[in-house]
Amino acid sequence: MNNIYSIKDSTANPGPLGLFGFAMTTVLLNIHNAGFFPVNSMIMGMGIFFGGGAQFVAGIMEWKKGNNFGSIAFLAYGAFWLTLVFTWLAPMFGVEKPDGNAMGCYLGIWGLFSLVNFFQTLKGNLIGKLLFGSLTLLFFLLAAANFTANENVLHFAGWTGILCGFIAFYEASAIMINQKYEKTILPL
Template structure:
């Protein structure tokens, strides 16, 4: 005999999206040239961009959502590895040069293109989010390879837009659920 069960667990998507959105916006305000990397960005990278996204990914895994679990856990790990890259030189580890950082960011760009392709069978907001994130990673890689502050500033503005799209998506998911109707279209 098969008994149906109902999943009463919360949707982890907004947590992961807000973790990504807010950390991405703040780092890219830095990339656009408004302030240096500081303890606020490092804290956000560890706990909200890294930790909260990773937790959201585990929760998505529990729900059987392959895309959500892989995306949130991977991008949570991205934030954690990025912060380690910044902090490791304080422990005597050689600082990452522009070429190595360009390779790191290129790999994340390629991974993001794989995720973008998956969003082509979904809502427009996902296409905009992963499309802009792909562009962001490749611009960041180019800025590191070329040691170009101009490319970095352009990447910063793309990152602010990308993070804002994720912030909108998280907001829409929560608000639409609370009101039981589409208030913010996806």
């Protein structure tokens, strides 16, 4: 027997929220990595509330919509921001600060996670490939910079992260603008 009743999903697309949360926080942190200013409360605040919190909310909303990729990506990268800020703040409470090798391992495992996500984008649009390709490269460069304590690698990683963040910003903008105008204004 067919059910003549169906429920239409009329909830908003959470993708732009998660992408903007990722994009803006990533750009700001990587301006630091490129050498322009130290880590400060602005980066930590963005990491907790927008990079962490907004992406976490977007991930739950993607889960509700049945989007496995979006859900896992936003929840995981939201958790990344929360763990990163915790790592910076924990020494204030007597927890040992990680050394370069520990941070290299931390960032390297996020590079592997990003690589798995990149492989999934190969069946998607160009902007997704560029986003996750640059993100994978960013994490591996940050891991290398921490393992070697090489400032030049860190600065190059910073510029890579700025590019990655702006790609995510573009994607979020394109989704919103294209939806609003009901046609492709910014191609994906």
